[in-house]
Amino acid sequence: MTLGNLFRPLYEAMWNDTLSAAYLLTDATGVLVQAKEKCRWGHFWVLVAPGKHVMFAYSAKHDSEAVDKMLKGYQGYLVADAHAVYNHLYEKGEVIEVGCWAHTRRYFYKVLGSDPERARHGLSIINGLFAIERTIQGVSPPQKLAKRQSESKPLVDAFFSWCEKEAYLVLDDTPIQEAIRYALNQREALCRFLADGRLPIHNNTSERQLRREAVGRKNWLFVGSDDGGHTNATFVSLLASCELHGLEPWTYMRDLLCLYPTWPHRRVLELAPAYW
Secondary structure, three states: OHHHHHOHHHHHHHHHHHOOOOEEEEEEEEEEEOOOOOOEEEEEEEEEEOOOEEEEEEEOOOOHHHHHHHOOOOOEEEEOOOOHHHHHHHOOOOEEEEOOHHHHHHHHHOOOOOOHHHHHHHHHHHHHHHHHHHHOOOOOHHHHHHHHHHHHHHHHHHHHHHHHHHHOOOOOOOHHHHHHHHHHHOHHHHOHHHOOOOOOOOOHHHHHHHHHHHHHHHHHOOEOOHHHHHHHHHHHHHHHHHHHOOOOHHHHHHHHHHHHHHOOHHHHHHHOHHHO
16 A cells, blocks of 8 residues: 555556547446445446556446546547446547447347347448458558548448348347447447547457456455555556556566655656656
8 A cells, every 4th residue: 555655646647648648448347345244346447548558547436426537637539338427528529439349249249149140240241340450450540541431431331321221120129129229329439430540449458458457356356445446556557558568567666666766756757667
């Protein structure tokens, strides 16, 4: 806990730097917190600024207040799932929702057992989008945008035209209706990647990073307190950011502990893995 408080200025500097990114990816997962007689639930959040920082946060509740605290002052694109906890962010237009095609694809995978023909059709189009993305990995955003406009946009248009037609034919309260309804409700957000070559078409990056906490809680079962959750988030942020930049974590933490006590506070961000 003491070390967590010691490194809080570095963590906060990294967090503020993260909020300067043009787009962010986020996700959340629950965690048990030790309490008298019975454990209660807390939540870990991850916020990824691609190529710069992987930041974790802890909150006692999974609600709009936690989201507001995490993203206070942020203006830009947010790649997230369609959870209602983020909806209020998009009302003013300062935060722009970017949908996740991987989430959409999962809905149609669930339909394979009950409506295989429609499921396979939907999946074939979505998989075509992912195939195009694999061909443009590593190219510049303008090149990505051109490829998406020429090849991805016709697939997206065909997908939503098909969804609109099938929406009137499927039975209510069925998995296929749920899949189509999800896609149509998220249509605007799912189309964002067609207008900006920087944006990803899925939120898999933040989901993979969040696995650190999901795997961890299987080993340590719970955090001891809310303060323990915050301390966990501080150090996991440093370790995840080390991996992002190819730094050996043990060496980084050792050198950080040596430098940190006498390092000028105004230059603390220089100690982040992104600027190491």
